[in-house]
Amino acid sequence: MEWEVVIGLEIHVQLSTTTKIFSGASTAFGAEPNTQACAVDLALPGTLPVFNENALRMAVMFGLAVNAEIGKRSVFERKNYFYPDLPKGYQTTQLAEPIVGAGYVDIETDDGVKRRVRLHHAHLEEDAGKSLHEDFHGMSGIDLNRAGTPLVEIVSEPDMRSSKEAAAYARKIHAIVTTLGICDGNMAEGSMRCDCNVSIRPKGQETLGTRTELKNINSFRFIERAIDTEVARQIDLIEDGGKVVQETRLYDPDKNETRSMRSKEDANDYRYFPCPDLLPVVIDDSYIDAIRATLPELPDARRARFIEEFGLSEYDAGVLSSYRAQADYYEQAVKACGDAKLAANWVMGELAKYLNQSDTDIKDSPISAEQLGGLLVRIKDNTISGNIAKKVFELMWSKGGSADDIIETEGLKQVTDTGAIEKIVDEVIANADKQVEQYKAAEPEKRGKMLGFFMGQVMKATGGKANPGAVTGILKQKLDALCN
């Protein structure tokens, strides 16, 4: 039977506010346990929440960026459950009247599938603390620094039809929130966490199959792998005559399998009700319009402009516009060197390689956009070849300095002087009798390939600094002269 995969995502985005959603405690990452958990976060008796305006503003920014209706009146509710990292015994969240209503984003997968994914809504809520289960004499340790960190939970409709689409959607949300500057986007630190609702149904069937929920996936690659693994499990299960049980499952990246975490039979037992400690949040058009006026250029618009203005391919434009810091860097590099395609190749090539290898964010790149631009200018004007440029790049990365200074002090300037190249070519030919004989004996149409050896020798003799175009021309001319 042919199966259709149906996927909906719930993405939790940690807002990059300075303080908690309902208290004035800091949200900075990496502090000593419980040093940023105040009386409100600990739910001590007599404390009351006071709502952070910046969290509201960021949620509205997101809503505007995904073409959504903004809730001019939104209401906080209590979602009741017991867990030690939730001191109040309920999570303050939104349900019936969220801050962001229905919206949509357009996605495109690597293999070119385009789709509009509808958002059901997005709401504001607070994060829980962290439980540490290792080595406390049979006890669990609780760190409440994270408790009360503002989150926006973005709930999509079940509109995605493959794991690739799900990953493309998550990437798009990531690009939007980082471009807006409302989330640092650091998935490894849990700033963006993803739950995937996955079901299958026979192709053509209208009603949805029973879904399972894959919890807390923290990389785009794992989204794809977790969904693929779960889909294969569900197909096997049904084709063997079994039934999918609605439950929460955990993806184990090491074993590449999903396993049951807890049954969701108590799903309706959260006993939501409006939080009596918090009044309805009411905002007006002028508040929303003022935020609209501050929105930066969004990834889709920037991508379209990169194609239009710089003549980039759709793929290159998509990659470069997906992360604001990278897009900003790229534009500065273009400005500095005046060649959009060369800059694209270097930002996505050599620079991306070095950043990945050293796990560095482009914001902290040791080579600035202006420095890179200065290097590209020297490739363009033939001062150095592409290969030498990589060497200059490496030195610039490790030691700093401008491309011009490095080229000067390292003596890497390309030799374009024909006389000098001719002299070296003569020496190479004089010292390679065997290869010259082979060249002479070869069919004329095969001689082109044999130039490689001589080319290598010349480059070796010049430390790679000879202009490759000039060398080829001179070599060919001199060798062919020997053949006649």
Add this chain to the structure above:
Amino acid sequence: MSLDRSDVERIAHLARLQIDESDIPSYTENLSSILNLIDQMQQTDTSGVEPLANPLDAVLRLREDVVSEVNQRAALQSVSPAVEEGLFLVPKVIE
């Protein structure tokens, strides 16, 4: 609407309340009568009445995003039964 014994046990479990076996009949009766009152209220025609999220006729005040809390861990943890390496210790929880 009337509750039975299993409803009361479930509600107690959800609220993590330990109740005496012998008290269950009286809880069942009391809770049922509360629900009966709610049933009665449900009969009122509320069409055209906005749902009420809060009885106060006011909207939420907002706070500026500025740190106002200092680290008071030592004081806050002085009332905790068990603390280690700055963490609150609780009976082991593993999902």
